[in-house]
Amino acid sequence: xxxxxxxxxxxxxxxxxxxxxxxxxxxxxxxxxxxxxxxxxxxxxxxxxxxxxxxxxxxxxxxxxxxxxxxxxxxxxxxxxxxxxxxxxxxxxxxxxxxxxxxxxxxxxxxxxxxxxxxxxxxxxxxxxxxxxxxxxxxxxxxxxxxxxxxxxxxxxxxxxxxxxxxxxxxxxxxxxxxxxx
Ligand SMILES: Cc1cc2nc3c(=O)[nH]c(=O)nc-3n(C[C@H](O)[C@H](O)[C@H](O)COP(=O)(O)O)c2cc1C
Numbered sequence: 217x218x219x220x221x222x223x224x225x226x227x228x229x230x231x232x233x234x235x236x237x238x239x240x241x242x243x244x245x246x247x248x249x250x251x252x253x254x255x256x257x258x259x260x261x262x263x264x265x266x267x268x269x270x271x272x273x274x275x276x277x278x279x280x281x282x283x284x285x286x287x288x289x290x291x292x293x294x295x296x297x298x299x300x301x302x303x304x305x306x307x308x309x310x311x312x313x314x315x316x317x318x319x320x321x322x323x324x325x326x327x328x329x330x331x332x333x334x335x336x337x338x339x340x341x342x343x344x345x346x347x348x349x350x351x352x353x354x355x356x357x358x359x360x361x362x363x364x365x366x367x368x369x370x371x372x373x374x375x376x377x378x379x380x381x382x383x384x385x386x387x388x389x390x391x392x393x394x395x396x397x398x
Contacts, residue, residue, distance in 0.1 A: 235341035236306045238379035254334035258327040266320035270364040273310040285351040296347040308377035324373030341381030
C-alpha cells in the first residue's frame, strides 16, 4: 500500500510474519512477563476481562501436549500447517494459551495480537495457533486445563507460540483492493 506513514510501531506491525521454526533458546522471565503484561492490558468488551493466559515453557510438557493432540486429532491428519513435520506448538520454547469463562473470541483475538506484536518488539517471533482447541476443548483437554489451573468448563480461545525465529518467511499476499477508503 502506497503513501503510508512509517514509524517503529507501524513497521513492527507490518513486518510480523507467522514463524514455524525456532531455535532452542528459551524466553527469559522478563520477556515472558512483558508479554503477559501486554496481554493483560488488551482492551475487552465492557471491560469484562473474560480471558486468562497461561504460559507453558517447558519442552517436556509441550511435547506431551503435542503427543496428546496427535492422539486425539490424528497422526496423519493435516490439522495445521506443517502438521507432518512440526509439533502443534511449532517447536517454539513457549506457548501462551488463552482461555475464557465464556465465549470471548473477539477479546481473545485482540489479546493474542498484542502478544504477537509485543513479541516482535522484543526481537522474538510468533505463530498464532487455533488448532490446539481440538485438544483443549476435547474431553482429553480437561487434564491440561487442570494442569494450567483453569476450570475444566472454561473454553480454549486461542494460543500463540513465541520464540527466537529460525526462518524468515516471505510475506503472504493480501487482498489489497479490499482495504480502501470509500
Ligand atoms: C485465529 C488464527 C488461528 C491460527 N491457527 C494456526 C494454527 O493452528 N497453526 C498454524 O501453523 N498457524 C495458524 N495460524 C497462522 C496463520 O496460518 C497465518 O497467520 C496466516 O497464514 C498468515 O500468515 P502471516 O501471519 O505470516 O501473515 C493462525 C492464525 C490465526 C489468526
